[in-house]
Amino acid sequence: MSELIRTPSAGRPLAALGAARGADAIMAAIVAETGSAEFHAKGARRVEGQVKADALHSFAAAMKSRVGFEHLSAISCVDWIAQGEFELVYHFWSYRDNCLVSAHVRIDRATASMATITDLWMPASFFERDIHEFFGVVFQGNTDLERYILTDWKGPPPMRKDFVSRDFAHEHFQYKDYEPTWDEMIEGGYRGSRDKTGGAE
């Protein structure tokens, strides 16, 4: 094999150095730094809990700077229409502990408003913009909530449970009978097209 031009360097930044903590130590650190005691371990390398909506920003800031969760893996949104709530789930990953903390936040579905965390994590910008587009949640302080994927969409935020795509299709599109003529060239015809009996003789 030809010799490659460059040699690798293994290494991690300072943030990832230091002994990895277990779930109990992480939960203790969360209590000490954020005051939130609502967290519990959920399987290997997973910790989850509830955070109040107005406390989320300070919770996230503490998670990043003091608890050591420097990677925002994702923000997920779930529409609990029966309870009249949206659930936002912030997934934080620690490179040091190799553990994921999921913070569940419930917000009112009618007002659908939440504070942004783009000032803490730049990648939050995509997730918040996506949730705004598909669920209609407004992230206060996020300056870029323009439509991204459905730029021509005029309807309601489509991932809301009260938007039923099947009904939308019935209202906006017409059914057409499929009656091709090319099947005349095929011996016996195209099964199931013109012959309503499904091609049975």
Add this chain to the structure above:
Amino acid sequence: MSSIVTANNGKDIMPGANAPENREYNMFIGPNHPGIEGNFALKLTVEGDTILKAKTEAGFLHRGFEKLMEERLFIQNIAIVCRICVPDPDPNEENYARAIESIAGIEVPRRAQFIRVLVLELSRIASHLFTFGGHAGTIGLYTMPNWSISDRDRVLDLFEELTGGRVYHIFNMPGGVRRDLPEGFKDRVRKVMDYIEERLAEYDDLFFNNKILLNRAIGIGVLPQDKALEWGATGPDLRAAGFAHDVRKDDPYEVYNELDFEIPTERDSDAYSRLMVRRREIVQSINIVRQVLERMPEGSVWNKQPNPLKWRVPAGDAYVRTESSKGEYAYYMVSDGGVRPYRVHVRGASVTHGVHILEHLLTGARIEDASQIMFSLDACPPEVDR
């Protein structure tokens, strides 16, 4: 008789063209362009050859999969999740199946876990070979795409034999995999691995040590480590910045914690480093495939589940992560105890690489490097669109 001909008879037909306010112009690349990975568009503000500002435009491939999944049975979604990332579909299948297993507490037979790792690593190799071809094409090295994409076909042949599908495999089921290895399959996998390993040396001569690549890729699209972490880079793009994070090691799934492999890293975090991380990952993937074939136990490959048409997954949620060829891949699934998932959120690796990081790296770059930077990040637009 001769006379000096001046353009337009010396008339200034574009008055003010060089005025400062008129020096900038917009340039659109894509959504259908050979230098763009998939249906994706770049809207560039350019002065001369330098990109002043870049905005990405997505949505050309939006299929509404997350909405669709809420209206289909758990079993039906297996056929659509693989379509979320075309070049590397298996992390989707594995993630989707594992999310259900995690919520419902389903055990996966050990043999099935080994087969899943085999499929995931073959998919990684195929995806990297595809990217090499794309990257080479953006800088005018057109032999490499012919070589690497035809070599990728040998991996697709294996997939066809194992799963029935070349590109989309629909192979991972909750509780295991759809079928066992065909007879003699292990030998054919070994042969293809030997072949690709030999070919890597030839790729070095043709591409990785090619002076054109060295001149074009070194120092291009530099993503410093602190920025990579701040902007949420994962996978090979983060490892090229010298940060050895890999979900297979740090959040192990299936049987990765029993396998012996290294995490290649590079230092310079430019387009060349990112390419080299992928090149060296193929060596590791071949290594993993060989170990899997060696150590795969006998036994069943599927923990049979109840009638899929009436199958209810208990209420609960799970966040599962996979290391795809592009980076961190994750599914957040919520079940309300019904026959359909209540919510499935797909977090593709390209939501950070293909949007913000790409926009940042293009700012200040030259037009001719735009495509190369996108390919070096291995951004996959279908993951952004879903």
